[in-house]
Amino acid sequence: MKYSIFSLARAALSGHKNWQRTWRDATPKDRYDVVIIGGGGHGLATAWFLASEYGIKNVAVLEKGWIGSGNAGRNTTIIRSNYGLPGNTGFYELSMKLWERMEQDLNYNSMVSQRGVINLYHSDAQRDAYARRGNTMRINGIDAELLDLAAVKKMMPFLNYDNARFPVQGGLLQRRGGTARHDAVVWGYAHAASGLGVDIIQNCEVTGFIRDVNGKVTGVETSRGRIGAGKVGMAVAGSSSRVADMAGLRLPIESHVLQAFVSEAIKPLIPGVMTFGAGHFYVSQSDKGGLVFGGDIDGYNSYAQRGNLPVMEDVCEGGMALMPMIGRVRLLRQWGGIMDMSMDGSPIIDKTPVDGLYINAGWCYGGFKATPGSGFVFAHLLARDTPHEEAARFRLDRFRTGAMIDEKGQGAQPNLH
Amino acid sequence: MRITCPFCGERELGEFTYLGDAKPVRPAADAGEDAVYDYVYLRDNIAGVMSENWYHGGGCRAWLKVTRNTLTHEISAVEPAAGAGAAKVGA
Numbered sequence: 001m002k003y004s005i006f007s008l009a010r011a012a013l014s015g016h017k018n019w020q021r022t023w024r025d026a027t028p029k030d031r032y033d034v035v036i037i038g039g040g041g042h043g044l045a046t047a048w049f050l051a052s053e054y055g056i057k058n059v060a061v062l063e064k065g066w067i068g069s070g071n072a073g074r075n076t077t078i079i080r081s082n083y084g085l086p087g088n089t090g091f092y093e094l095s096m097k098l099w100e101r102m103e104q105d106l107n108y109n110s111m112v113s114q115r116g117v118i119n120l121y122h123s124d125a126q127r128d129a130y131a132r133r134g135n136t137m138r139i140n141g142i143d144a145e146l147l148d149l150a151a152v153k154k155m156m157p158f159l160n161y162d163n164a165r166f167p168v169q170g171g172l173l174q175r176r177g178g179t180a181r182h183d184a185v186v187w188g189y190a191h192a193a194s195g196l197g198v199d200i201i202q203n204c205e206v207t208g209f210i211r212d213v214n215g216k217v218t219g220v221e222t223s224r225g226r227i228g229a230g231k232v233g234m235a236v237a238g239s240s241s242r243v244a245d246m247a248g249l250r251l252p253i254e255s256h257v258l259q260a261f262v263s264e265a266i267k268p269l270i271p272g273v274m275t276f277g278a279g280h281f282y283v284s285q286s287d288k289g290g291l292v293f294g295g296d297i298d299g300y301n302s303y304a305q306r307g308n309l310p311v312m313e314d315v316c317e318g319g320m321a322l323m324p325m326i327g328r329v330r331l332l333r334q335w336g337g338i339m340d341m342s343m344d345g346s347p348i349i350d351k352t353p354v355d356g357l358y359i360n361a362g363w364c365y366g367g368f369k370a371t372p373g374s375g376f377v378f379a380h381l382l383a384r385d386t387p388h389e390e391a392a393r394f395r396l397d398r399f400r401t402g403a404m405i406d407e408k409g410q411g412a413q414p415n416l417h
Numbered sequence: 418m419r420i421t422c423p424f425c426g427e428r429e430l431g432e433f434t435y436l437g438d439a440k441p442v443r444p445a446a447d448a449g450e451d452a453v454y455d456y457v458y459l460r461d462n463i464a465g466v467m468s469e470n471w472y473h474g475g476g477c478r479a480w481l482k483v484t485r486n487t488l489t490h491e492i493s494a495v496e497p498a499a500g501a502g503a504a505k506v507g508a
Contacts, residue, residue, distance in 0.1 A: 304489060415437070
């Protein structure tokens with residue numbers, strides 16, 4: 001169905017009783033041209049771009065639970081394109097441009113809200129680093145503004161400006177950054193992809209790969225039977241190593257837990273997304289009024305989708321340093337998601353050494369903002385067998401050749417990225 | 418998650434720092450590029466029981482070998498890692 005002001009009016013006049021479900025819950029066919037493993041944002045976006053941009057409509061998305069039940073529904077919904085290294089800068093801006101037209105493309109309200117992302121700086125050295133990042137963004141055609149203290153005070157008068165240890169000196173602002181409604185992104189891609197004939201198959205866990213005599217992947221074994229495939233793409237985030245293992249591959253990835261938090265609803269306070277530069281704390285305010293915030297990953301390998309108290313304490317300390325008044329706001333909810341932490345902190349979108357199997361992984365804790373861009377370039381790779389120019393550096397073999405994309409310069413220690 | 422340090426007893430997680438999987442072993446100097454690539458970058462990334470290196474920086478500052486389930490966070494064994502600390506307790 002197509003959503004418009006008229007469909008809304010019709011539904012309103014009939015008491016909102018006649019809304020139809022927005023996408024088809026399909027049963028698996030015997031064979032597809034492309035099978036995508038993983039019904040999160042990236043998998044569904046890939047399917048939609050395959051169908052809409054590359055004309056491949058005989059596509060299935062297999063999801064072991066329900067769509068959006070993994071990291072797509074567990075993030076802090078931030079979108080931005082403020083990356084500094086070749087490879088990342090262009091890719092994340094491609095993704096940002098796709099966010100800007102997403103609702104029109106999908107005919108679905110994903111509540112993309114470009115209310116700005118500001119990274120605060122607290123020292124002269126950090127100001128210089130942010131100025132450099134901002135300049136990198138601007139010479140690549142991305143918006144960035146370096147704000148001084150007066151401008152930050154005007155924008156966010158409620159911060160603690162008397163913090164002697166971590167004084168707020170200013171911030172790097174990307175006005176086009178902001179947030180989007182994460183579940184609606186999943187449903188929007190499902191809605192649009194399903195409309196073009198893509199089969200979205202839930203409760204369908206991949207349990208193995210079907211290989212021909214040459215080792216080429218020709219399908220998948222699933223909890224709902226065998227499904228043949230011309231090509232198989234995996235977009236399974238924290239489960240990447242487990243799925244790759246079924247094809248005999250070891251990946252430069254560790255799975256780690258990242259927690260996120262929501263406070264009780266308060267009146268409008270925080271204008272956009274804000275990050276604390278002297279610790280690791282990022283926060284925005286949802287339309288319902290809750291403060292949505294997070295910080296570091298817990299730091300140990302985990303598949304448990306829940307974290308522990310030391311990081312919770314650290315995150316809340318970061319928040320308190322910036323806004324002492326939130327100490328009286330109660331925490332409403334807290335959860336964890338499993339991040340596919342790569343060895344250089346950047347993603348992998350590439351063919352694998354196994355013929356017919358393609359990988360989209362290593363998003364660390366930056367996967368949500370990449371959703372449309374990731375789907376677009378992964379669809380390009382699956383359709384054309386050559387990488388999209390904006391994703392050509394996200395190679396699986398870069399760890400062997402040394403062409404790492406290490407934004408933080410941390411080296412091969414995934415829990416520090 | 419609390420870790421029972423063999424030297425200090427049961428302590429809260431915040432006292433410890435994680436290094437990672439204890440399985441990879443540094444290859445010999447003449448082992449070749451593939452072995453080094455494997456050691457530095459590739460991981461089994463086990464979903465289940467894993468042997469790991471932890472550092473008790475907020476306590477005795479010993480390296481520990483912790484056997485932990487990555488699906489449940491359940492810790493089944495904590496031993497001193499090989500080295501001076503282990504020698505002290507005869508492990």
